[in-house]
Amino acid sequence: MNLKxxxxxxxxxxxxxxxALNGYPEVSEETRRRVMDAAKRHGYRPNPSARRLATxxxxxxxYVLPTGNAVDIDPHFVEFLSGLGDYARAHELDLVLSPADxxxxxxxxxxxxxxxxxxxxxxxxxxxxxxxxxLVNTLGIPFIVHxxxxxxxxxxxxxxxxxxGAFHEAARLLLQLGHKRLALINGNERETFAIHRERGxxxxxxxxGLTLGERHIRSVAMTEENGYRAARRLLEENEPPTAIVCxxxxxxxxxxxxxxxxxxxxxxxxxxxxxxxxxxxxxxxxFPVPLSTTRSSIRLAGARVAxxxxxxxxxxxxxxxxxxxxxxxxxxxSVAGAPS
Amino acid sequence: MNLKxxxxxxxxxxxxxxxALNGYPEVSEETRRRVMDAAKRHGYRPNPSARRLATxxxxxxxYVLPTGNAVDIDPHFVEFLSGLGDYARAHELDLVLSPADxxxxxxxxxxxxxxxxxxxxxxxxxxxxxxxxxLVNTLGIPFIVHxxxxxxxxxxxxxxxxxxGAFHEAARLLLQLGHKRLALINGNERETFAIHRERGxxxxxxxxGLTLGERHIRSVAMTEENGYRAARRLLEENEPPTAIVCxxxxxxxxxxxxxxxxxxxxxxxxxxxxxxxxxxxxxxxxFPVPLSTTRSSIRLAGARVAxxxxxxxxxxxxxxxxxxxxxxxxxxxSVAGAPS
DNA sequence: CAAATCAGCCAAAGCGCTTTGGAAGCCTCT
DNA sequence: AGAGGCTTCCAAAGCGCTTTGGCTGATTTG
Numbered sequence: 001m002n003l004k005x006x007x008x009x010x011x012x013x014x015x016x017x018x019x020a021l022n023g024y025p026e027v028s029e030e031t032r033r034r035v036m037d038a039a040k041r042h043g044y045r046p047n048p049s050a051r052r053l054a055t056x057x058x059x060x061x062x063y064v065l066p067t068g069n070a071v072d073i074d075p076h077f078v079e080f081l082s083g084l085g086d087y088a089r090a091h092e093l094d095l096v097l098s099p100a101d102x103x104x105x106x107x108x109x110x111x112x113x114x115x116x117x118x119x120x121x122x123x124x125x126x127x128x129x130x131x132x133x134x135l136v137n138t139l140g141i142p143f144i145v146h147x148x149x150x151x152x153x154x155x156x157x158x159x160x161x162x163x164x165g166a167f168h169e170a171a172r173l174l175l176q177l178g179h180k181r182l183a184l185i186n187g188n189e190r191e192t193f194a195i196h197r198e199r200g201x202x203x204x205x206x207x208x209g210l211t212l213g214e215r216h217i218r219s220v221a222m223t224e225e226n227g228y229r230a231a232r233r234l235l236e237e238n239e240p241p242t243a244i245v246c247x248x249x250x251x252x253x254x255x256x257x258x259x260x261x262x263x264x265x266x267x268x269x270x271x272x273x274x275x276x277x278x279x280x281x282x283x284x285x286x287f288p289v290p291l292s293t294t295r296s297s298i299r300l301a302g303a304r305v306a307x308x309x310x311x312x313x314x315x316x317x318x319x320x321x322x323x324x325x326x327x328x329x330x331x332x333x334s335v336a337g338a339p340s
Numbered sequence: 341m342n343l344k345x346x347x348x349x350x351x352x353x354x355x356x357x358x359x360a361l362n363g364y365p366e367v368s369e370e371t372r373r374r375v376m377d378a379a380k381r382h383g384y385r386p387n388p389s390a391r392r393l394a395t396x397x398x399x400x401x402x403y404v405l406p407t408g409n410a411v412d413i414d415p416h417f418v419e420f421l422s423g424l425g426d427y428a429r430a431h432e433l434d435l436v437l438s439p440a441d442x443x444x445x446x447x448x449x450x451x452x453x454x455x456x457x458x459x460x461x462x463x464x465x466x467x468x469x470x471x472x473x474x475l476v477n478t479l480g481i482p483f484i485v486h487x488x489x490x491x492x493x494x495x496x497x498x499x500x501x502x503x504x505g506a507f508h509e510a511a512r513l514l515l516q517l518g519h520k521r522l523a524l525i526n527g528n529e530r531e532t533f534a535i536h537r538e539r540g541x542x543x544x545x546x547x548x549g550l551t552l553g554e555r556h557i558r559s560v561a562m563t564e565e566n567g568y569r570a571a572r573r574l575l576e577e578n579e580p581p582t583a584i585v586c587x588x589x590x591x592x593x594x595x596x597x598x599x600x601x602x603x604x605x606x607x608x609x610x611x612x613x614x615x616x617x618x619x620x621x622x623x624x625x626x627f628p629v630p631l632s633t634t635r636s637s638i639r640l641a642g643a644r645v646a647x648x649x650x651x652x653x654x655x656x657x658x659x660x661x662x663x664x665x666x667x668x669x670x671x672x673x674s675v676a677g678a679p680s
Numbered sequence: 681c682a683a684a685t686c687a688g689c690c691a692a693a694g695c696g697c698t699t700t701g702g703a704a705g706c707c708t709c710t
Numbered sequence: 711a712g713a714g715g716c717t718t719c720c721a722a723a724g725c726g727c728t729t730t731g732g733c734t735g736a737t738t739t740g
Contacts, residue, residue: 001698002725002726002727003727004724004727012689012690013689013690013691014689014690014691014726014727014728015689015690015691015692016688016689016730018727018728018729019689019728019729022728024737025687026688026689027687027688027689028687028688028689031688031689045451045454045455046726046727047393047455047725048455048727049389049392049393049396049398049455049456049539049725049726049727050393050695050725050726050727050728051726051728051730052389052392052695052727053387053389053390053392053582053696053697053725053726053727054694054695054726054727054728054729055391055695055727055728055729056389058389058696060436064423065421067422067425067426067429068429069426069733071422072422073419073421073422073425073714074418074621075418075619075621077418078413078414078415078417078418079413079527081405081413082413083412083414084406084439085407085413085437085439085712086408086409086439087403089407089408089439089440089441090438093439094436094437094438095420095436095437095438095439096434096435096436096437097425097434097435097436098423098434098435099424099426099428099433099434099435100429105687111385114385114388115385115388115547116389117388117434134545171584176500179349215540220544222621223620223622224621224622224623224626225623225626228626237550238460238625244720250621250622253593253622257626257628261628261733279415280412280563281412281414281562281563282563282564282590282593283562283563283564285566286564286565286568286594286597288597288600288601289496313630321376321415331520333662335561338471340350342695342696342697343696343697343698344696344697352719353719353721354696354698354721355698355700355719355720355721355722356718356719356720357699358682358697358698358699359699359719364696366717366718366719367717367718368717368718368719368720371718371719385697386696386697387695387697388697389695389696389697390695390696390697390698390725391696391698392697392725393695393696393697393698393725393726393727394697394698394699394724394725395697395698395699395725396725423718471728475708527709531701546711
């Protein structure tokens, strides 16, 4: 059932039917009703390919997926996706994943924009002065950044959580408990979120006249193994930290294992706080010692990004609005006063 | 730069240029070379929307993503996706995720097929007599199932691992070590993979004149918490199992925690084997006691599914070919002889 | 009362590609 | 020399939508 057939049944022109369906004003209310009715009854659905060719709009949002042998998509992605899907489902938006060589995403961005394959894109895990942002900004496709970049002379729309504030609060709590030697096990130091977290922690320390020594900060990919290694290195030093803040629950698993291996205890010998993106399959309250966390649901962020993308596509949202979500600090058993 | 302009520059018809580019025989080699050359030089890329409208082919593969508030996409998905991306990138295939209400995926399947949005789809986590299979089979779109279903009167193309064989081997090993009371912590019992695993284990037990009691099998969603709860229930019984086989590494985390909480040890009091889908962020060799596993890379499966989908789209693969991958049994420190 | 306005509809021209149904030119064969 | 067969190209008809530029008849305006 296509437009031609439908308009023929109604003894109307394709023009009128099309306009009736798309809510244009130059069609009488009665006619519109007739058309809408017939369309529903016959299950008419405009062919998206044809519509796309005519309008250039695809009804899909895009994401350039970095891939490669050495590239692992991390599990945060799937939670974000869940949220995105929650919103997209309700609005019949589809998501297009365009796999790209992790070393050359630019070509792929250019392709999907030139081909008008998607109406908008989102960019995630940005770095300072991330070239992808500059690119999508000049390409002129609606976009939203999940996270933030820095060092640009233009503004851009984003959704981020207050990573600096979160880690500032976490560190402040530990300091109040009397800890003097804090350490940070961070994510990839080239990503902005990691920079912000470090900054928040340094700020808290500075306020107490302390600093974060070079040796007390580790930046690694967020795996259990890396968490373990980082923790061992830290804890086997001369003056080991009495508190660790850690950028992910998965790394925290490794930290807990290291602590055990060394015959230490949490929170007796070490206080631990980790960031929790709220995975359904791994919860901080179920750690051997319930884990204190800075918590922010990445899934909710996904839904919000989808919502804003939809708004930008339809012109409801404009400009470079940035949105920063506060982060909860949830205190559980893994923190205690500094050992004397 | 579109076809019209290009053909104009070359003083050729659009027909000829199109045919030259698409490798049709009715064009002289010299002309083809000229055309190819000019196309490359001017960076001509056919507009996919137009091509799609004309041919009905989209160059994309589809996946219907079940969503909903109570629905969690599990982290296996992202690993599978990585593999799929690895292949798709090299072949300029895009992936379309169509979020659907988890209770009604059918509507979405019908939509993407009717709209010709994708050239092929894959279906994952099938259940016995899964309606999605019957649907895509009758809808006539090329597809591949990741996993298997059962109870149909038709065959279908799939890629699966030998879940039954894997768990049979795992159980056999434990039996050889003298264990008599085995337990299974399985995934959702309604999915075929879980059924196969249970079957494999029962077969090994039966060969030794043993059975898997109702109380010694748990089927739950694969989270750390569920692993913990299942293990506690099992281990707090009168005659607790001396060995557990577990369907995922994430649940195994919970099992390990339960064992610790109860003051037991691995492998002294309990031998443990788990299935490992090969996550980069959580490795069995890094468990407190290195974990024995049945191992199969879900990422490689993703790449293979993409490859076969591409083959089916281009007509290179036909029929209902099923492919079953063997699973490695990797023995590490978490298994030992049964306690006396 | 003629002119101007307006609501409501339509025919046709795109969008950029593929594919059908020739046609021209050149050989070969009888 | 004419018929038949290749090779190589082309014009034009789609694919199914949106949108431009009218056209008609009824209503308002000066």
